[in-house]
Amino acid sequence: MTAKLPSSVVLTGRHIRLEPLERRHLADLWTAVGSDPEVWRWTMSLPPGTEEECGAILDERIAESAAGESVNFAVVDLAGGRAVGVTGYHDYSERDESVEIGGTWYARSVWRTAVNTEAKLLLLSHAFEDLGMGRVFWKTDARNERSRAAVLRLGARYEGTLRRHRLRPDGSWRDSVYFSMLADEWPAAKARLTERLSRG
Template identity: 55%
Template sequence: MTANLPAPVVLENDVVRLEPLTLAHVPDLFAAGGGDDEVWRWMPIATPRTEEDLATAARALIDDDKHVPLAVVRQESGRAIGWTAYCDVPGFDESVEIGWTWYGRAHWRTAVNTSCKLLLIDHVFDKLGHNRVLLKTDALNLRSQAAIKRIGGLHEGTLRRHRLRPDGTWRDTACFGILDEEWPAHRARLTG
């Protein structure tokens, strides 16, 4: 079976709505996390200091045909509080990466991340027919690694000197995977 490529989509549950990222989301996104060095610490771009900086980063992600960026909108407020993306995984058949994820600090350690990942991963396996989800993070980002493991990601290895950080140092990238046959048990645990 050949999997469908990710396409812009709206996914929602009672906590979040994921919708195609547009520049109209930028004011809310900047209010949620613009200028916050800790929010952007592990992202492959420098901390946006102005709305225009954030708009430039959003525009680059929107225009990149290897990513399908989605704004994360908190249902209770109707405001965008972060973004995430489906990403191409060259060299892996029927796989998709979920990445470029960030949320404003006020939404850390809430139901937001689990709610987003449930929507994203369910869509990948149930609607698109992929057989594998890849999640990557900086090898030094222990908070993100713990969150990935909590949703069921299995550490598959570390890519050494994988990417330059905005400060010019080399990032090692920790790679995690979830297979379609593993997901139902993780989903049941996360929703039970």
């Protein structure tokens, strides 16, 4: 199967829906996340001080999607019908059958719930089963222990660390830790994620 590049789609599970990120999601996201320093701590954006500053961050993501540089989703909680986070596909290659899942942040109210597990299940299923990708990867700030642990729980493997990789908004340098999952590792990982969701 030849890999296909990701595009704007709607992916729906039992708990959440991933839908193309739009400006209309701003009010929900600002209400859910606001300038919570823990949510923004490991992103490459400074915490927004106002709803319009948050809107500017969304506008960057929306522009990237429009330019074909990434595919960004609003994560919508089906029970409440409101957006509670953002995630997406980045740095993808049809030739290399590779895609990054990243740019993810959620309201603190949905941390340690089914939201992230199902979002990753939907994104990984689409990447491997619909797009035909051979490798999905993640990169996290080396200091972000919570994110590193979450990626490992998905069944991804540590690949290495790029030192002094990116300049953080505060002027310090970030080391980036890379993880990946290959297509032949996906069936076992899918079974574990599905089981985790069924347990609530």
